[in-house]
Amino acid sequence: MSCLFCRIAAGELPAHRIHEDAEVLAFLDLHPIRPGHVLVIPRDHHVWFEDMPEPLAARVMAVSQRLARALKATEGVERVAMVFTGIHVPHAHAHLVPMHHLHDISSAAYLANGLDSYSLPPQLAPAEMSAIAERLRKALA
Numbered sequence: 001m002s003c004l005f006c007r008i009a010a011g012e013l014p015a016h017r018i019h020e021d022a023e024v025l026a027f028l029d030l031h032p033i034r035p036g037h038v039l040v041i042p043r044d045h046h047v048w049f050e051d052m053p054e055p056l057a058a059r060v061m062a063v064s065q066r067l068a069r070a071l072k073a074t075e076g077v078e079r080v081a082m083v084f085t086g087i088h089v090p091h092a093h094a095h096l097v098p099m100h101h102l103h104d105i106s107s108a109a110y111l112a113n114g115l116d117s118y119s120l121p122p123q124l125a126p127a128e129m130s131a132i133a134e135r136l137r138k139a140l141a
């Protein structure tokens with residue numbers, strides 16, 4: 001088993017475990033954006049979050065909601081971000097980040113006017129928006 005997060009889930013590698021049950025594990029990120037940055041993973045190996053069976057994805061969300069409420073209390077923040085980026089470790093993992101700054105998990109698209117502002121990316125042309133929406137609706141059909 002070479003997957004880093006599978007090894008953590010199996011107890012082969014240490015982690016600061018915050019929560020664990022039969023399906024879901026949560027532990028501190030080794031390289032936190034902010035103190036209290038937690039990763040929530042399914043014990044089973046799924047590369048992408050959309051690969052998880054829906055009940056398992058719902059369990060990951062439920063644990064993340066509980067953790068977010070706890071993080072608000074322990075880290076003294078108003079909001080906690082949850083994001084799946086699919087970067088670095090190919091085992092689905094949700095990042096929970098106590099948000100001390102509005103750009104703690106930001107995109108460069110929101111930073112066009114610097115760190116102290118929140119820039120709205122430019123809108124796309126209506127025809128392009130319609131084409132994107134149509135493409136997605138066809139993909140869902």
Ligand SMILES: [Zn+2]
Pocket residue numbers: 003004005006007044045046090091
């Ligand atoms: Zn894995």
